Amino acid sequence: MSLLPNTATLLGKELRTEFRSRELLTTTGVFILIVLVLFSFAINPGTEEARQFAPGLLWLAILFAASLMFQSCFLREQANDTLSSLRLAVSDPFAIFLAKLGANTLFLLLTELLMLPFFAIFYNISLGAKLPVLVLVLFTGSLGIAIAGTAISAISAQARMRELLLPLLLLPLLTPVLVVSSLVTASLLDRDSIVLWKGIGFLAVFDLIFLTALWLFGEYLLEE
């Protein structure tokens, strides 16, 4: 079984190349920050309206930032045909997906955690005791986005109209995750602060189903 050692090696490579260039983290971080700042001017912070809209805006910013991340996820492997050398080297192609997925989730979560203080300030939301559950929601939601995004990225990287194809395939696929993530976040940040465990459970099941599908059919997505 070389799946886990290969995944760890590839994840190390993903992290090393990203922390060397800081390309994805800078792009996604700046993007989320701009969206949050712009909307904080449009909506008066501290009002009930801001409290209602803020979770949706947060997930919208995360979605678009993630789309930027997925655009280059497999595309960067094409410059030197490194995807071919990876497929030649690994015995289980799922390791390539797992490493990409791990890196995407990690980068997405890192960006979100860095943006949370700004989110709390701009929309006058006290995170305090809600933070552990909010991090859980962010994790399950981001994992769902990353699983679907990584798979679609592998498909679109080999297509001719890749810039159009990625959002076209990704957005409908992610609608359930985004709706549930926004609902759970909204109820959590509400004055009464209710934890919708059913929603979190839905996100976990979504992640599990998509991860299983990726494990079963991922190999075909990497074929030329």
Place this chain on the structure above:
Amino acid sequence: MRKVSFEIAPGECVVLAGRNGSGKTTLLRIAAQIVKPTAGKLSFPGAVAQPSENGRPGYVAHTTMVYDELTAEENLVLFGKLQNVEQPAKRAEELLREVGLYERRDSLVRTFSRGMRQRIAIARALIHRPSVLLFDEPATGLDPLGISWLANSLREVNRSGCTVVMSLHGESEISALATRALRLDAGAVVADTKTGASLRAILTFGGA
């Protein structure tokens, strides 16, 4: 590809010749198991010489197939680890010395010249000590000195028992290593020879 059926004996140095679009690259990519054939069979009997090897051929393409954002050493260690090479760091050092890049082991590949990129590409393909080396137009972009170095390296690799299959355009110092030549045309093998004069004719006629 169509009507492609041949066997290559261990230790042979085979040149695939043919015009652009004749199917040389496709054939090599199928042999490297990067592209799955829609029909037919590909097998490597006896290719696994040592239990530590995964039996896959080494493949050098037009591109380097290594990461520009990693150093030469990091790239080799990465591919060594992925292919379960014992002591990948030691093997990487050995190969870096062999291809003359040891002094530049800590440099990012994106800072390398064309010739140096070709060297790191060869080192990557050899990291798991393959029994078969597939090489797609090895001389592309190399100066005469680089071609000489490459010819010597391939000779050494072939002498060590590794079967070499490469696509070439025309005669060169590298084509002199060939013990056999196959000429492809429109995806089919139209000539297969091992004798000197015919071999030369295939190589010269096979150019674009």
